[in-house]
Structure formats: structure tokens, C-alpha cells
Amino acid sequence: MPETPQGPRTTVPRKRDREEVFVEFTKSICPLCKTPVDAQVNIRDDKVYLRKRCREHGEFEALVYGDAEEYMSSARFNKPGTIPLAFQTEVKDGCPSDCGLCPEHKQHACLGIIEVNTGCNLDCPICFADSGHQSDGYSITHEQCERMLDVFVASEGEAEVVMFSGGEPTIHRHILDFIDLAQARPIRNVNLNTNGIRLATDHNFIAELGQRNQVPGRSVNVYLQFDGFEERTHREIRGRDLRTFKQRALDNCAEAGLTVTLVAAVERGLNEHELGDIVEFGIDHPAVRSVAFQPVTHSGRHVAFDPLDRLTNPDVIKLINAQRPQWFRKGDFFPVPCCFPTCRSITYLLVDGEPGNRNVVPIPRLLQVEDYLDYVTNRVMPDAGIREALEKLWSASAFMGTETTEAQLHATAQALDCEEACGIDLPEAVKNLGDKAFMIVVQDFQDPYTLNVKQLMKCCVEEITPDGRLIPFCAYNSVGYREQIRAQMSGVQVADVVPNALPLAAQLTDTAYGSKTARHASASAGEGNPE
Secondary structure, three states: OOEEOOEEOOOOOOOOOOOOEEEEEEEEEOOOOOOEEEEEEEEEOOEEEEEEEEOOOEEEEEEEEOOHHHHHHHHHHOOOOOOOOOOOOOOOOOOOOOOOOOOOOOOOOOEEEEEOEOOOOOOOOOEOOOOOOOOOOOEOOHHHHHHHHHHHHHHHOOEEEEEEEOOOHHHOOOHHHHHHHHHOOOEEEEEEEEOOHHHHHOHHHHHHHHHHOOOOOOEEEEEEEOOOOOHHHHHHHHOOOOHHHHHHHHHHHHHHOOEEEEEEEEOOOOOHHHHHHHHHHHHHOOOEEEEEEEEOOOOOEOOOOOOOOOOOHHHHHHHHHHHOOOOOOOOOOEEOOOOOOOOEEEEEEEEEEEOOEEEEEEHHHOOOHHHHHOOOOOOOOOOHHHHHHHHHHOOOOOOOOOHHHHHHHHHHHOOOOHHHHHOOOOHHHHHOHHHHEEEEEEEOOOOOOOOOHHHHOOOOEEEEOOOOOEEEHHHHHHOOHHHHHHHHHHOOOOOOOOOOOOOHHHHHOOOOHHHHOOOOOOOOOOOOOOO
16 A cells, blocks of 8 residues: 555545435334334435335335325325214224224225125126125125115215225126115215126116116215227236127216226226226216326235336326327326325316317416415415315215316306416317316325335225224225234135235345236126226
């Protein structure tokens, strides 16, 4: 080593920066044993990741948001929640172990879900509810449904939306009676969550649904599983080619006067290229008033996947923009402020013209949505009635075809001046906003890999259980509540194991993550819930 007048030259170690930015601490669960664990949110390569460590099973990491800038800026949409009229459980162990709702939950239930059965008439490789013909299956009774609806009303007063789901709810022999029970209570809207097979084949049934959609002050809407148009999409997500059934179901709904939401489970590398086609098909079909895109929830039954390379809300929005650039651009979707703002994004479109020659204008281009929804920046708030109307539209309770949403659309129309706002002459579309509007929702439900208690505590989509609890949807599917209820109802213990999970160390040593893990399959597979 060369010498200097001061003595031997030494090499001073140089510090280096971390490759990620730490954002915050939170709580999550181990995806294997479901034990609550500490977690941290970090940003690297302009994406947001959740990392956590279980003492027994090691470290796990998952991508939770594909655009770090939008993740950080969405915080300004985090408006105060509404306190429900009643809580069903007490705080004992803390979130996510006291669900029901407990007094620490930060939001009421915009949407209540009643799963009427676990049986299904499909065998889907992807099913977060793990539905089918298992020995632990069950169906609820007339009395149980009454109790569940009463719990919902006690918590909400006048409830906005109840969704009957499953399994496949249309195969429950009392499903029409259940809809009658809901319509006899102060619940404005009923959604039927279905794969559409019975709607395609049973004209008497769909006529009965159409009659119930004529009840004054009430509506029945169809939430139709609709993943795409290619045979591969159907076979890999649903296990069989259902394209003919979907078309017949939609045509029958149009004939019966029923409105439909197309619900697509979107999986990386499978049907992500079909999103623009789904939107355009929905706009052109007379029964369809909205589309909901849901990145696949990796709980229950699912194909092998890499939690570091999954689809998130901003990824889906960018795909929609890229596939229909003549209609969409950055800024057309906004976070929904009633839930945690990174959970759901939404836009409304004004649609005019004929198929093949559509004039499509997203409503956020016609007015400054943030002026009405932003509770953080110091802006003068406009008219309270218009603000309330827009809050209802940007809410998990918003479903096209309901009287509530129609009223809010008309209230919003009073605030729009299309020619002045954006230079587009759409006076007729504005006058008939309820008839011309089309809604697109992007909802990334959390699973055992991505569960963040910070988001969970503001969940506004609740599972209504037969034992009288309202459990946040993501907790129900991730923490073990689904298995608990199924065991209670069937008397059969349900294995609370999450397949296809590997510790982070294993993930990092195998870039072909899916090749190492066998797909979780079941001889009694089935899917009635659209993802």
C-alpha cells in the first residue's frame, strides 16, 4: 500500500442508497398460516410492494399497485367514512381478527353480499369462493336469509344494495323468494351475481326476474360473469366454453328489461388483451350498462401465479387506455373515496351514436371531479347537492340501472356545460344522461398475499354471514372467515390452507415461479361468483 506523509493510505468504505423507498408500516397476515404479522409498504421501480415476515414461514412480498405516483397521489381522495347504525362485534384482538363489523372499522357497508349457497353448476379453475360440490357445502334457509337481511338493515337503515351470490345463486330453489324478502325491506337495489347459465336456458326464471325489476322504488340488476371472447379464456378461467350461454343470457336480459354489469376476472397473461373488446361489446349491447374489471383474487382456488408480477388497478386502466385510445386517456378514471382509494377506480362515459360510430366522452373531462370529492386540499366546496350526487356516483353502491344512480346522474347533468367545459357539443346526451351513461369499475380485491389492514379497515363491501356479522369482503376471503362459516354451516372442518404460496426466498431463487407450484385443483371445483 502506498504511503503518504501522514502514513499508509486507507480505503474508506462508501455507503450506498437502498434500492427502494420505505413508505409505511402496516399489518397483514401470513399467506400460509393466516397469523397477523407486521408488514411494510415500499416503492421501487415506480411500483408499490407489500413485504411481511412470518416467524414460522419466512418472508413474503407482493406487488400491490403498479403505479407508485398514482398510489401516493390517491391519498387526497381518502374522505371520512360513515359510522354504521350498529356494530356486531367487539374489539378484542384488533384488525383483522374481530370482524363483524367492530367499532374500529372506518366505513359503513355500501354493498352487502349474501352467499346463498356454495354449490355451483360449473367447475372453474379460478374461484375465490372455492365453490362446487364439496362435502362441506351448504345452502341458507328462508329464515337465515331473513336474519341476514335484517342485520344489514339494522346496520344501514335504508340500505343501498344487497347482492345475492354463491356458489351459483340461481340454482338455489328459493332465490326468487330471497329477492322478494329483500324488496320487502328498505333495501333499494338487488344484484344477482351469476354465471348466466340459468338466464340463458330458463325463460320463466328470467321473466320472474323482470317482473321484480318493475317493483316501484326497487330494482333487480344482473352481475354477469363475463371474462372475454376467446375460447382459451373461457376454458382456463371457467373450465368450459360458455360464449353461447353468455350471449343468450344477455339477449334474454334485454328482452326482460333487466340491466346487466359485465364482470371480468382478469389474469396476467390470459385475457388482459380483451379488455377494450369487453368495454366496446358492453356499450353496444342494449342490456349492458356497466363493466367491472377485477384482477384475479388469489384466494380460494386459482392457477399458479407470481405475486411479484400480478395485475393491479393501474395496470388494468393502462390496458383499457391502450386498447381503446380513441376513447380513453390518462386521467379518465378516479379513485373511489368511500373505500380506501387504491382499492377501486371508476369512470362514467357519455355514449352517443351507433355501433361502429360511437361518440364516447368520459364524464371526468366535463367537470373537475376533484372539486367535488377532494376533502383534503383547501378548496371552496361547490353546491352540496351536486357534491352529494357525485359522491354517490363515485361509490361502491353505484350500479347502473338503479333509481339511485339515475337520480345522481341527473343531478350531475345539471352541473355540466359540455360546450363550455370541453368544447364538445353533446346537449342531447346531457339531457338524457341516465340513458346515455355507461360505467366502468376497476376493483382489486385483496388476497392473503396483498392484504393490508390499513385498506381493510375502510372496506365498504361486506359479507353478511348467517350468524349475523358483516365481514369485510377481503377479510372474509383471506383471513379464514370463509372457512369458519363453511365449517359452522356444514359441520365439516375446512382446511384453512392457501395453495401456491412460497416464502420470498423461494420466489427470488426461481423466476419461473409458477412452474414450481402445482395448480390447486379440486374434483369438486365450481365458480358462481364472478371474480
